[in-house]
Amino acid sequence: MDIFLQLIVNGLLLGGAYAIISIGLTLIFGVVRVVNFAHGELLMIGMYAVFLASQQLGWHPYVSAIPVALMLFVTGAVIQRFVIQPLLKADPHIQIFATVGVSTALLNLGLLIFGADVRQISPGFGAESFQLGELSIVSGQLVTFLMAIALVGGLHVFLQRTYVGRAFRAVSQHRYAASLMGVNVDRMYVYAFGLGAACVGLAAALLSTQYPVFPTVGSYFTLTAFVVVVLGGMGSLYGALIGALLIGLVDSLAGYYISPDLKEVVYFVIFILILVVRPTGLLGLGRGSE
Amino acid sequence: MIPNLRHPRTYVSLLVLSLLVLVPLAFNSPFVYHLFVLICVYGALATAWNLVGGYAGQMSLGHAVFYGVGSYTAVLMTINFGVSPWIGMFVGAAVSAVLAVAISYPTLRLRGPFFALVTIAMLEVVKLLVVHQGNWTGGSAGLSVPLNIGLPWMIFREKLPYLLIAFGFLLATLWVAWYVRQSRLGFYLVAVREREDAAQAVGVNTTRVKIIAAVISAILTSMVGSFHAMYLTFIEPSAAFSLELSIQVAMFALIGGLGSVAGPLAGTVLVLPVAELARGWLSSLGSGTHGFIYGVILVVVVLTMPRGIVGQFGNRVRGLVDRLPRLGTITEPKVTSQLHHVARPPQGEPILKAEHLKKNFGGLKATDDVSLTLHSGEILGVIGPNGAGKTTVFNQLSGFIRPDSGSVTIAGDGGGWLSPASPNAFARAGVGRTFQIAQPFSGLSVLENIMLGAFMHTKSRAEAEQIAREVADLTDLSALLGTEAKSMTVGGLKRLEVARALATRPKVLLLDEVMAGLNPSDVEKAIAMVRRIRDSGVSVLLIEHLMQATMALSDRILVIHTGQVLTSGSPQEVVTNTEVIQAYLGKGYESAKPGAGGSERQDRATKTDAIRVQDGKGYQSAQSA
DSSP: OHHHHHHHHHHHHHHHHHHHHHHHHHHHHHHHOOOOTTHHHHHHHHHHHHHHIIIIIOOOHHHHHHHHHHHHHHHHHHHIIIIIGGGTTSOHHHHHHHHHHHHHHHHHHHHHHHOSOOBOOOOSTTTOEEEETTEEEEHHHHHHHHHHHHHHHHHHHHHHHSHHHHHHHHHHHOHHHHHHTTOOHHHHHHHHHHHHHHHHHHHHHHHTTTSOBOTTHHHHHHHHHHHHHHHHOTTOHHHHHHHHHHHHHHHHHHHHHTOGGGHHHHHHHHHHHHHHHOTTOTTSOSOOOO | OOOOTTSHHHHHHHHHHHHHHHHHHHHOOHHHHHHHHHHHHHHHHHHHHHIIIIISOOOOSOTHHHHHHHHHHHHHHHHHHOOOHHHHHHHHHHHHHHHHHHHHHHHTTOOHHHHHHHHHHHHHHHHHHHHHTHHHHOGGGOEEOOOOOBGGGTBOSSSHHHHHHHHHHHHHHHHHHHHHHHSHHHHHHHHHHHOHHHHHHTTOOHHHHHHHHHHHHHHHHHHHHHHHHHHHSEEOHHHHTOHHHHHHHHHHHHHHOTTOSSHHHHHHHHHHHHHHHHHHHTGGGOTTHHHHHHHHHHHHHHHHOTTHHHHHHHHHHHHHHHTSOOSSOOOOOOOOOOOOOOOOOOTTOEEEEEEEEEEEETTEEEEEEEEEEEETTOEEEEEOOTTSSHHHHHHHHTTSSOOSEEEEEEEOTTSSEEOOSSHHHHHHHTEEEOOSSOOOOTTSBHHHHHHHHHTTTOOOHHHHHHHHHHHHHHTTOGGGTTSBGGGOOHHHHHHHHHHHHHHTOOSEEEEESTTTTOOHHHHHHHHHHHHHHHHTTOEEEEEOSBHHHHHHHOSEEEEEETTEEEEEEOHHHHHTOHHHHHHHHOTTOTTOOTTSOOOHHHHHHHHOSBOOOOSHHHHHHHHHO
16 A cells, blocks of 8 residues: 555656646647647757756756746747748648757757767755655655646736736637737747747756756657647646646556556557547547647 | 650659669769668658658658568568568568558548657557567567578678669559559549548548558558668667657658659658768767758758758659650550449439438537428529528538438439438439538649549549540630649639539539629529539539529529428529518518519519528618618
């Protein structure tokens, strides 16, 4: 029973990590309606930035969070402005190729600059674990989990209360109708992509305490992020949070009870089933796969 | 089956292709041989991918799964059973074909990024399973191919035999791609890619067509995979089932030009050597160089020429090549027109029957117990105010919506009654339809659009073309045959809708507002056209808001209001029916009967071109205005 409880806690905390990565992906899809295949590479850039800040300047990853998020905001905005925006009216497969191209280029750029070595930060706080009764909890995981919930809450308030947030929602529902209401659609897209990327920057800082960085670290996380987002419903913030927690649980339980090397098979199968049977996500919160 | 060798396009293509063998022979260096083997392998993979990704428009990013299955099957058969890869590759192809059906059937509905995501997930699942089943797959460590040198084992000391075999695979794949492209299947794939509904309406079984394309592509990919494993003499899951490979293959096809025969190879020839040379020269910089170049090229191509090399330069090159002489005299194949004339029941017999159709959308009774019968040789007009449920009935008559209860039956050729189960089965049973919002296959020419309809009764391209030309004559489109559908006017598009439906040689033609939005001269053309169609023996059911046209054309009129049949009868009877006037104009306008006194209001009620007034209020405000 203790093991089961520990597995549940591990699963939920892992879910927090998946959530923080998925939020940006679902935000970008929800507003810009582009599936960003380069999402993982944004994470990779963020993690290398955190690594460099730690190595060169001695910053704790949590200190780097804000500057890295800003840096990724700019990166995301640039990708949207110069790659996605010219292709908004193009066929979906052209958009896929564009983000896949960005992903390939960035991944290999990482490889060129940093080599294939796995690099790990030893941050002190964030890496150690503490006991809570019988349970063992890694402090960084708990921080990530809490930040994921805070981020969803914060984005919710932002989307409901601010002009830009309302504009995001309007643009996501009908691009042209929103432009008729005086919303600058192109600018909103740039903001949305930037904001989504900034969320990834935050994720990079939080995850750097627990995960090493290497050029393909993004691919490792993106596929899971796609599973999470599809499970929760593409474009839904709450869906991403719930989906992430579910996948975290599946990961933790399947890894223990089935086999560590088959846990991914389990959630990829869930992913395929959801897309085929219920494209709006488990709770029907999403935009579907039309 | 065989491209005409005397045609300049064919012999030039073959000459250019032969360079893939001649150039390495001239250089005679191992690196050049290796490079050209790679070009042939990747060219073949990209060409095979193009059948699904380009022709059918299904963006697979998991195609390496078939490549991996081909590699592993051939190698495992050699290791465990001593079977030659020449045989093993067919076993691998069979496994891949089954896998292709298993993957594509449930995912047919998905489009764009979602299909791509599922294919990636499938690839990951298969890769993880291969790693997991380490006891017979070698797990993540991979497998070495036993080095039995000789042709039966596809293992050679020299590079030349590899090159020749790779070239053979490339030629075979290109031939399949060419054959599919110019066949009926090729037309159907384009139709499905462009507009699935319209494809159904001309009798295309969209499910079947997509699966066939997926299977052919999987088989070719798998066989190339088997060969490539023998060439590499070592396979491992992370290389055989790699996302990177899937992306590269798709990328070559895109850069060359999606959907064209030559594109994927052109893309490979252009990009692969650059990246490979960069890998050699710039290796001191780091291991990511060639991948970085791939990524940058991909983004630049997508931004600057999304239709790829062939889309950009294809026409110019074709123009140059076509100036070359044809070799010898070419005898055009004779087209023996065996136009499919459907046996029609005698005039006035029932030909389509709808009985007690009911359809609810949530709480809305869109169709509430509608029955109707269409007789051969008649024009039945269906009218009703906006939102009355005409189009819903229409969609049930053509199979696009399944009624909740009730039945639609069509008189079969043998005298029995058919009740088809899908839109394409309705089309094949003899129900042609148009769409209220025209749905042309916009990338195709007018002629090709009509041919898509004609293919329902013939596999022969020449015959389809002949039928298309005849139908174009009937629908005033002869002058526009070469035009791309996307550059047509509304009037032309509406006639094209009719032509495409007519080319399927229907017994019954369902016309959904083919005159809406036309200018007066186009309306006249359309009225004359519908008459000609009826006179050629096709029964017509027409939904139309244009009252004059409906009244003039229809032998009988059926009025639908709030999902129910209000009344039916001759145009005269319907026009004077009090309930009909109420339905259109609201209470208080019952006196608006034609012939009951000639007041201005009456004239408007019957002669207004399009009565688009939804209720009495709208009419009143129109009057007071």
